[in-house]
Amino acid sequence: MSKWEFDVGGNGWGNEEEQYYTDNYRKNAWCENGQLIIEARKENYNNKRFTSAKLISKQAFLYGRLQIRAKLPSAKGTWSSLYLIPESRTYGDNLWPDNGQIILMAHLGHNPTSVGAGMTTKSNNPMINNHHWGSVEVSNATIEYMIYTLQWTPDKMEMFVGSNEKQAFQKSILFLEKKNKDWTQWPFDKPFRIYMNLAVGGSVGGRHGIDEGAFPQRMEIDWVRFDEQ
Numbered sequence: 205m206s207k208w209e210f211d212v213g214g215n216g217w218g219n220e221e222e223q224y225y226t227d228n229y230r231k232n233a234w235c236e237n238g239q240l241i242i243e244a245r246k247e248n249y250n251n252k253r254f255t256s257a258k259l260i261s262k263q264a265f266l267y268g269r270l271q272i273r274a275k276l277p278s279a280k281g282t283w284s285s286l287y288l289i290p291e292s293r294t295y296g297d298n299l300w301p302d303n304g305q306i307i308l309m310a311h312l313g314h315n316p317t318s319v320g321a322g323m324t325t326k327s328n329n330p331m332i333n334n335h336h337w338g339s340v341e342v343s344n345a346t347i348e349y350m351i352y353t354l355q356w357t358p359d360k361m362e363m364f365v366g367s368n369e370k371q372a373f374q375k376s377i378l379f380l381e382k383k384n385k386d387w388t389q390w391p392f393d394k395p396f397r398i399y400m401n402l403a404v405g406g407s408v409g410g411r412h413g414i415d416e417g418a419f420p421q422r423m424e425i426d427w428v429r430f431d432e433q
Contacts, residue, residue: 211258211399214250221283222405222414224252233257240425242402244282246416254404254419261428264291264395268432270308270354271372272400277421278346281414282313283403284423286352288396295387301329304391308363309352313421314412316346321363321377326388338378340365349426357433358382361392400425 210233214224223244226232232255233242244256265288276284288306289299296302305324312318320339329335342350342365351372353364360381366374382390402423405414 207262208259209262211260211401214252216406217403219403219406219408221403221409222252223254223256223403224250225258225401226255228255228257231255233259238426240400242400242423242425244277244402244404244419244421246419256402256404258399258401261398264397265430265432266393266395267356267358268430270356270398271351271427271429272308272398273349273351273426274309275347275349275422275424275426276311276316276319276345277313277402277423278316279415279418279421280314280412281405281410281416282311282421283406283409284311284313285309285399285401285403287399288354289399290391290394290396292394294394295391296326300324301331302326302388302391303394304396306354306356306361306392306396308354309365311345312409313415317341317343319345319350319352319365319377321352323361323378323380323392325391328389336378336380338363338376340375340377342375349424356392358393398428398430 210227286309290303293299307322310320319342322337362379363377364373366372
């Protein structure tokens with residue numbers, strides 16, 4: 205946990221989410237048998253009906269291979285994510301979406317066998333319904349640990365999911381090239397920090413309701429590796 209810090213709050217995070225992210229080491233994020241557990245719990249806290257955790261890497265990364273081995277929650281209403289956001293604003297007026305977001309993995313509990321990945325920029329983002337997105341079927345993402353991989357170079361980016369280290373590149377989720385894109389389409393030329401969180405409800409995670417009886421729910425992280433290029 206020494207390489208991570210908590211992002212605390214319950215402002216809905218732009219999606220009317222129903223969790224409050226705490227920095228509680230005992231209830232919402234802790235290490236157990238060498239693994240990181242992020243747990244969403246049904247409990248009233250600071251005017252929210254759920255608690256959970258969002259962790260951010262203290263170190264930022266630029267170009268290379270990021271791999272995260274994780275097992276995902278299964279309850280309707282959960283929204284688990286592994287993604288990267290730059291540590292500072294260098295383009296435009298806003299950190300997001302102007303300076304980019306790399307979504308290594310996004311998973312919605314109401315569709316447990318589908319795993320998505322995407323990229324957000326000033327010119328391509330959810331607010332204008334044209335962000336870059338891909339998804340693949342992963343039948344056991346909530347039952348077994350899977351490896352989520354980002355290959356990131358100055359000229360291209362690709363996300364994969366695989367069942368083990370020998371098959372880490374088993375399925376390609378999304379592939380994009382820079383080509384002649386300017387910063388509004390390709391701001392991915394500066395260090396980004398890694399985010400890991402488990403959200404509950406809201407306009408994305410809760411679009412099909414929340415199975416409140418299935419909580420608590422966990423996202424389990426076995427390991428995180430980054431090999432710089």
